[in-house]
Amino acid sequence: MSEELLVKQSVAKGTAMGGAVLLVTVGVLEFLQGISAVAKDEVILVGVEYTYKLDVTAWGWIHLVLGAVVAATGIGLFSGVIWARISAPIICGLSIVVNFLWLPYQPWWAITIIVLNAVVIWAVATWDPAKI
Structure with missing residues (x-):
């Protein structure tokens, strides 16, 4: 095995x-964000009309469910189970779409989660445990 491939796999594994830690963290934070939206907390700002308009409470429930699924996938990925390696890119892709639609409500938070999900997708897609 070439040294370059070994370094690339080591970086991808790390x-x-x-990414597993990020998934758990993002899942918990997204869950808390959902609680805030469901409770109609003052932290959530509702702006101008938006093409994909949903009630803030509906967005809250979406974030609650997605946050729990993301955190569970992160725990599974951290444990190294195969279902988590398969579902992590799918769950992260779904989270990217949801947070893209969430942009008018919390733009910086949504962009941060989108970027973190993209990093996790790259890491999971690149890492091959058989090569280390």
Whole structure:
């Protein structure tokens, strides 16, 4: 095995494990964001009309469910189970779409989660445990 491939796989493995921690963190924070939206907390700002308009409470429930699924996938990925490696890119892709639609409500938060999900997708797609 070439040294370059070994380094790339080591970086991908480290990023995948970091991604697992990020998934759990993002899941918990997204869950808390959902609680805030469901409770109609003052933290959530409702702006101008938006093409994909949903009630803030509906967005809250979406974030609650998605946050729980993301956190569970992160725990599974951290454990190294195969279902988590398969579902992590799908769940992250779904989270990217949901947070893209959430942009008018919390733009910086949504962009941060989109970027973190993209990093996790790269890490999980690149890491091959058989090569280390």
